[in-house]
Amino acid sequence: MMRRNRKTKITLFFSIILIVFIAAFVAFSSTFERVAPTISIENNNNDTMYWNGRDKIILKAEDNLGLKNIKIEYSKDNNETKNILINKTINAKDFTAEIDLPKPKFNEKLDRYTLYIKANDKSLWNWFGGNTSEQTINVIVDNKKPQVSVIANSYNITQGGAASVVFYAQDDNLTDLYIEVNNRIFQVAPFVKDDYYIALIAWDLRDGNDFEARIVAKDKANNIIKERIPYYYSNKKYRVSNIEVGDNFIDGKIKDLYEANSDNSLNDRALIFDFVNAKLRSENEKIIHKITKVVSNELVNDFKLNAFLPLKNGMKVADFGDHRFYKYNGNQISESYHMGLDLASTKMAPITLSNDGKIVFAQDNGIYGLNLIIDHGLGLYTLYGHCTKKNVELGDIVNAKTTIANTGTSGLALGDHLHFGVLVQGVEVRPEEWMDSKWLNDNVFGIIKKAKEIINKK
CATH class of the missing domain: 2.60.40.10 (Immunoglobulins)
Known part of the structure; x- marks a missing residue:
C-alpha cells in the first residue's frame, strides 16, 4: 500500500513537472506567440479611405512569426454580398498586394466599396488556429479632380x-x-x-x-x-566678377572667420579661403533659408508695404546676383553668388525699418556677421547683414521708421556697409524690386486690388 502511494506521488510529481514544462513552453516559445498580424493600406490612416477609381490600392500585411493566409473580399455600396478578390496561402513574414477593385459597369453609379481583410499567422496559439487580424475599410469613390x-x-x-x-x-x-x-x-x-x-x-x-x-x-x-x-x-544677365585674392586678405578677415568656425585643421591658404567662402557661406545660408521659408496660414485680407529704403542716402557698392570667381596665384579656388545688395553711407549709419515686422533672427551668422531677419508676412522677409549695435531682440514686433541697428564691418565685410537682402519663402530675390514703388503697385498691390474686385462680385 505504501509502495503504491509512493508510486502515485511520483507519477503525480512528474505529471506536474510535465504540465509546468508544457505550460512554460507554450508561454515562452515563439511557436505559440500571441501577436496578431498587422494590416495597413497605403494613404489610409483610419477605417475610411478615398479612391479615384484608377490607382491600385496597396495593402501590406506583416507578422513577426510568419503569415499563413490572406483573404480580401469586397461589397458594393449597401449590398452585403461579399466577393472574393484574394484568398491566398502565404509562407512569408510580409505580404504586399495591389488591389484593383472592379470598375463600375456601364451606367452603374457607385459611391463606395467595403473591403473586408483577414490575415492569419503561423502561430500554434488559439488551439493551433493562429492569431487573426481583421479589418473593414470603407472605400469612398471620388474621381473628380479639384x-x-x-x-x-x-x-x-x-x-x-x-x-x-x-x-x-x-x-x-x-x-x-x-x-x-x-x-x-x-x-x-x-x-x-x-x-x-x-x-x-x-x-x-x-x-x-x-x-x-x-x-x-x-x-x-x-x-x-x-x-x-x-x-x-x-x-x-547678372554680373560676373573675377577677383584675385592675396595673402593679406586671406590672413586677415578670412582667417579670423575660419578660426572661429572650424577645427583649424587646414594650413593651405586656398583651402582656408574656400572653406569660408563656400562651406561657411552655405551653412550660414541654410540657417537663413530655414527661417525664411515659414508662411503663416492666417487669412489675408490685404497686404500693403512701403518701398524699402533701409539706409538713408545709401550708395550701392555691390550688386545682387553677382557671380564671383576667386583666384589665388592665378588659379581659381572658389566661387559664390552675392545674394543681396550692398549699401554704404557713413560709418555706423542707422538702419531704418521701412515696414512693420517681427524679428525672427538677431545674432551672429558667420560671413553675414551680426545678422537681423524680419518677417513682413506672406512669406516676405528682409535681411540685414554686417550690423553693429542692434537695437532689437528676437521676437520683437517692430514698427516702420524704427532704427533696428547700425551698419558695420562684422562678418566678411572689409568696409563699413549694409548687406540688404529680400527673401520670398526662403529664396533670395532682387532687392531693387522691393525698393521700387511702381514695381510694388504693378506686381503686388494692383494684383490684390484686382483680385478682390473679382472675388467680391461673385
Missing part, C-alpha cells in the same frame, strides 16, 4: 525676381495645395473668402534660364490637378 482657376497674377517675372498670384481652389477633400516653381514648393495663404488663396513666389537666379509655375491641388483620393500660372518671364 477645381483650380487663376483670378489675378503679376504680368511677368524676372529671373532672380518675384511675383504674386491669387487663385481659386476647391475640393471637399482637399489635402495638398501649393505652387511649384522649377521644382521648388511655395506655400499659399487663404485670401479674403473661403476657397481663395494668395502667394508670393520667386524665381531663384541659380535655377537657370527656364521658368515654370503651376498651382498643384491634390485630394484624399489622389486626384491631382496642375494649373499653369500664365506669367511672361524674362531672363536677366
